[in-house]
Amino acid sequence: MASALRKFPFSLQILLGLVLGVALGFLARANDLSWLASTLDTVGGLFVQLLKLAVPPLVFTAIVVSVVSLRGVANAARLALKTLLWFAVTALVAVGIGIGLGLLTDPGRGVTLDLGAATAPKRTGSWTDFLTGIVPTNPVGAFVEGNVLQIVFLAVVVGAAALLVGEAAEPFVALNRSLLEIVQKALWWVIRLAPIGTLGLIGHAVASYGWDLLAPLAKFTTAVYVGCAIVLFVVYPLLLVAAGRLNPLRFFAGAWPAIELAFVSRSSVGTMPVTQRSVERLGVPREYAAFAVPFGATTKMDGCAAIYPALAAIFVAQVFGVDLGVGDYLLIAFVSVVGSAATAGLTGAIVMLTLTLSTLGLPLAGAGLLLAIDPILDMIRTATNVAGQAVVPTIVAAREGTLDRAAYASAGRRDLTEPDEVTHPTPTTPRADKPTPVPAGA
Numbered sequence: 449m450a451s452a453l454r455k456f457p458f459s460l461q462i463l464l465g466l467v468l469g470v471a472l473g474f475l476a477r478a479n480d481l482s483w484l485a486s487t488l489d490t491v492g493g494l495f496v497q498l499l500k501l502a503v504p505p506l507v508f509t510a511i512v513v514s515v516v517s518l519r520g521v522a523n524a525a526r527l528a529l530k531t532l533l534w535f536a537v538t539a540l541v542a543v544g545i546g547i548g549l550g551l552l553t554d555p556g557r558g559v560t561l562d563l564g565a566a567t568a569p570k571r572t573g574s575w576t577d578f579l580t581g582i583v584p585t586n587p588v589g590a591f592v593e594g595n596v597l598q599i600v601f602l603a604v605v606v607g608a609a610a611l612l613v614g615e616a617a618e619p620f621v622a623l624n625r626s627l628l629e630i631v632q633k634a635l636w637w638v639i640r641l642a643p644i645g646t647l648g649l650i651g652h653a654v655a656s657y658g659w660d661l662l663a664p665l666a667k668f669t670t671a672v673y674v675g676c677a678i679v680l681f682v683v684y685p686l687l688l689v690a691a692g693r694l695n696p697l698r699f700f701a702g703a704w705p706a707i708e709l710a711f712v713s714r715s716s717v718g719t720m721p722v723t724q725r726s727v728e729r730l731g732v733p734r735e736y737a738a739f740a741v742p743f744g745a746t747t748k749m750d751g752c753a754a755i756y757p758a759l760a761a762i763f764v765a766q767v768f769g770v771d772l773g774v775g776d777y778l779l780i781a782f783v784s785v786v787g788s789a790a791t792a793g794l795t796g797a798i799v800m801l802t803l804t805l806s807t808l809g810l811p812l813a814g815a816g817l818l819l820a821i822d823p824i825l826d827m828i829r830t831a832t833n834v835a836g837q838a839v840v841p842t843i844v845a846a847r848e849g850t851l852d853r854a855a856y857a858s859a860g861r862r863d864l865t866e867p868d869e870v871t872h873p874t875p876t877t878p879r880a881d882k883p884t885p886v887p888a889g890a
Contacts, residue, residue: 458642462708465646472647473654488651495645498638499718502631504591507717508603509628510742515607516621517738524739527844531740534840535748536785538687542679542750542832543784546758547777549675555668555759556766596717600746632721639709639722646712653823665821668763672825675755676832680707684839692846694856702730702859703838710834714826719834720745727838730859731852732845740844744837749800751829751836754784757804764805764814776808783807798822 469488476484518524582601584590590598610617685696700707706723713719724741728734758780765772783804801815818825845851 459705459708461643462646462712465643466650466712469647469650470654473651476651476655485652485655488648488655491648492645492650492652493648495638495641495648496713496715498641499635499713499715500594502635502638503596503715503717504594504599505627505631506635506720507596507599507742507746508591509624509631510720510738511600511603511746512607512610512624513621513628514739514742515604516611516617516624517735519611523848527736527848528739530844530847531743531840534844535744535836538683538836538840539748539750539754539785540781541683542675542754542836543758543781545678545683546675546755547762547780549671549755550759550762553667553671554762554766555671556763596746635718635721638718642709642712649712649714649823665818668759668818669821669825671759672756673828675759676751676828679750679755680832680835684835687843688839692843692851694842694846694851698856698859699730699839699842702726702856703835706838707831707835711827711831714823714830716745716749716830716833716837719830723834723837726859727841729855730838730842731855732841733850733852736845736850737841740841741837744840745834748837748840749829749833751832752826753800755832756825756829757784757801760801760815760818761804761808761810764810764817765808767817768811768814770810772808779807780804 472484472488475481476488518528582597584595584598584602587602589595590602610621685699688694688696688699703723703726706719706726709722710716710719716723720741723745724737727737727741732740761776761780762772764770798815798819801818802812805812805814842851842856846853
């Protein structure tokens with residue numbers, strides 16, 4: 449049975465779960481089957497909980513190992529700087545598209561919502577909260593609370609210290625490598641449940657919202673999906689061609705499993721093992737991928753931190769009758785580039801949205817107007833995030849001349865969930881001279 453299921457392409461399994469989820473959701477809504485809606489909610493909720501369970505150990509060990517692995521990468525400092533630069537450039541392009549669509553569509557004009565019922569979300573963000581929230585008061589508390597931003601800070605500090613200590617830190621680094629492999633193996637078991645999780649998540653969304661709730665927010669919802677689609681299928685392909693001289697179709701063939709899983713799971717961090725495997729299969733050297741992907745999964749958020757907050761800020765300003773000027777739009781762009789780590793790779797982008805609203809002086813209660821449809825918007829946002837997390841290391845590797853172009857040309861010909869294709873984030877013995885390209889078909 450397991451063998452037969454494995455032969456059925458994973459992407460088709462997810463698609464089947466998506467279709468069945470939509471059908472069951474409409475069935476539950478049309479016939480007022482509360483038990484079915486509750487069951488779908490439970491199934492989807494359990495899947496997300498399992499993903500979140502792996503987040504703290506996965507983020508910490510992955511970043512520690514990725515920082516240490518930089519000593520096995522030639523010109524590591526330059527690679528890291530170029531990666532962060534491309535993160536910023538693509539974020540600026542994405543936020544520009546979000547602002548442009550907002551000015552073009554006026555998503556908040558004519559929207560009639562009960563503003564009196566709008567309340568600020570429980571989780572809010574401000575620059576003070578963001579800056580002070582980076583450093584944990586208790587390292588154990590960061591893991592208990594699942595504060596990904598603080599875990600990232602701890603991991604970077606510990607990884608940098610281990611890198612400088614050198615040979616004496618090898619037992620600690622080896623322990624983190626082993627823990628990372630164990631966590632990733634367990635997470636792959638969860639990922640194999642993605643078709644069932646998809647059924648529950650999509651089914652519950654349809655049963656809860658249907659089309660009624662989307663009607664007054666249809667223009668805004670459409671703008672978010674169109675903006676993400678432009679970045680996904682226009683901006684990224686153009687960058688691949690212009691900056692890397694790469695065929696975009698081969699990129700999507702290799703990265704699509706990660707993009708697809710991100711769409712249904714709504715978690716960049718939960719998708720990270722699939723993203724890293726996709727990037728390695730596209731020919732990016734394993735040592736560099738082990739650095740770029742974990743950092744991208746926690747800081748590279750073109751959907752959640754660029755397109756969405758730009759459109760949402762314009763929407764809230766128009767609903768509350770506040771005029772935005774050129775300076776406000778520049779602030780939106782600044783917040784998108786600098787504050788994207790506030791999204792922390794988990795489901796939802798409320799913290800980033802409230803950070804943007806507070807910076808512009810807009811009512812935080814405006815975020816409450818969008819909370820109900822956030823799960824629907826978060827699917828395309830997260831898919832865009834993950835695509836950006838894959839496209840940047842691919843472009844950087846291509847420009848550095850370390851991309852295995854034979855592997856890139858053959859990407860997408862095998863299912864990422866096949867057990868004989870499991871890869872580790874770094875080799876047991878790091879190379880000190882230059883990155884080792886991933887062979888074609890690895």
